[in-house]
Ligand SMILES: [Zn+2]
């Protein structure tokens with residue numbers, strides 16, 4: 095007879111195991127030791143979240159070419175196991191991994207912002223309508239909904255892409271920036287534009303690499319009247335070699 099109460103709990107909740115080490119957990123997601131071990135404690139640029147070797151605060155690129163966004167918050171570095179979970183969420187639509195990663199971003203946001211400083215709106219990075227039709231899933235919108243529920247900040251689907259991005263992996267950073275110029279547009283809706291005036295907003299993305307997307311979107315939102323744009327992302331690459 096099974097007298098260990100933990101085993102009964104395991105039988106009652108068979109899926110509550112740590113995503114990383116598969117140890118039993120009460121809450122699911124990650125166990126406490128894995129939470130601690132996978133905590134991202136690296137020094138990062140305040141503006142673009144690129145890892146820095148010294149606590150200077152802002153990287154050379156952000157000083158030379160200041161972006162229109164103010165601050166980037168990312169929960170994790172884009173490296174295993176986080177990169178595997180992210181691909182699983184994005185490509186296989188495993189929403190358990192989506193929840194796990196969104197929770198890590200929510201915790202990071204809560205640790206960095208006072209309640210008064212939180213943005214007024216969350217704005218997901220849009221897909222081109224053709225890609226949205228084909229995929230039937232926009233991971234940024236899904237993440238924005240999770241954040242919206244937990245942080246009580248409304249999500250605004252106010253942007254659209256005027257043309258598909260195509261494969262940007264072979265492009266240099268400058269070419270990516272050029273390629274995205276004028277791609278993101280605010281919806282042609284006077285009420286939406288009015289809503290944005292002098293507001294603080296956070297753009298929601300899954301991965302940040304070159305910051306080309308973040309730069310293009312934040313320029314458009316500032317041009318349309320937003321007072322401050324922050325970028326919130328599940329993960330950030332250490333270099334600028336992947337597609338964003
Ligand atoms: Zn674990």
Ligand SMILES: [Zn+2]
Nearest residue numbers: 139142153156
């Ligand atoms: Zn930077």
